[in-house]
Amino acid sequence: MQIARDDTRADWVAVMDDDGRPAPGAFARFRGMDLRGWDAVGAAVRHPDGTICEMNRPYRNPFWNPGAFLRTLARMPLGRGRQGFHLSDADYVPGAPMRAVDMTSFVGLFLSRDALMRAGLPDPRLFIYGDDQLHTLRMRRMGLRIGFAPDLHFDHDTQALQGSTGLVLRPIWKVYYMYRNALIAYRVAAGPWFWPLVPVLLRKWRRKAGDYGPDAALFRTILDQAVRDGLAGRLDRPHDRVLALAGHG
Known part of the structure; x- marks a missing residue:
């Protein structure tokens, strides 16, 4: 572009x-x-x-x-x-x-x-x-x-895994970027409604852990970091640290 x-x-x-x-x-x-x-x-x-x-x-x-x-x-x-x-x-x-x-x-x-x-x-x-x-x-x-x-x-030409709560991301490190960036986008979209919306989003997203089976705890760990960075607007976390968070480091 x-x-x-x-x-x-x-x-x-x-x-x-x-x-x-x-x-x-x-x-x-x-x-x-x-x-x-x-x-x-x-x-x-x-x-x-x-x-x-x-x-x-x-x-x-x-x-x-x-x-x-x-x-x-x-x-x-x-x-x-x-x-x-x-x-x-x-x-x-x-x-x-x-x-x-x-x-x-x-x-x-x-x-x-x-x-x-x-x-x-x-x-x-x-x-x-x-x-x-x-x-x-x-x-x-x-x-x-x-x-x-x-x-x-x-x-x-993409194949998206679907669970009972929607999209299941693989490799699991993608969870970090999906939810961090989603929070940043919601802040733009929702404006003054953003902070009342946050608890609703977090409750919905944490329920998705069940679709990750044995990786449910890992999903929650990655999600929690994504939420912290998303709320802070942090975009400088190196990718190798995201991989390490997901157990690939």
């Missing part, structure tokens, strides 16, 4: 993971779109088998959108709070109109040159997880408009 910004004059830049790829015709379809009024456009990301990739599902920030906030509250007792603010399957139907979103992933994100110049670059200290959330939320706080285009299709 830095090379694209500083060493080219490209009008738009496409961002994707190393295990993400545009479906045939995606770039041609993007070039034919009416992009007036949009500063960035996120693609519909699916697994190679055609199912929606949950980790790349865009959302409207419920703390900025009263409707999404109320839908989230209504679904939380049923354990489906995420459905209140993430886009629905219906939003992915080809031909559906482009929708404004507050967060989308770096798998299939098209950034205008103006957005790249104004919003700057992601923070490399995040290393893994959450960099796209923070970057796109920051764009929205600056007033930049991000659209979700269901007709732009990207594949994400």
Whole structure:
């Protein structure tokens, strides 16, 4: 992204993971779109088998959108709070109109040159997880408009382990980055609601230990360090110390 910004004059830049790829015709379809009024456009990301990739599902920030906030509250007792603010399957139907979103992933994100110049670059200290959330939320706080285009299709060739409480991260050192960065992103998203939200998040996250089986205690140890660093906004813990924390040192 830095090379694209500083060493080219490209009008738009496409961002994707190393295990993400545009479906045939995606770039041609993007070039034919009416992009007036949009500063960035996120693609519909699916697994190679055609199912929606949950980790790349865009959302409207419920703390900025009263409707999404109320839908989230209504679904939380049923354990489906995420459905209140993430886009629905219906939003992915080809031909559906482009929708404004507050967060989308770096798998299939098209950034205008103006957005790249104004919003700057992601923070490399995040290393893994959450960099796209923070970057796109920051764009929205600056007033930049991000659209979700269901007709732009990207594949994400990734296999995510699922437990009873959701995603199970392997290798287990990834737990540190997921939850440290999530706290930092929640601080941006929730604003004055952040501190009342923290106990709810910690209670929810600690329940995930059961999905790690014999590594449940190790999960809690890594999570506790991630929470301490996330609340302090600390991004300077060396990766080798994270590995040591996870028993790989």
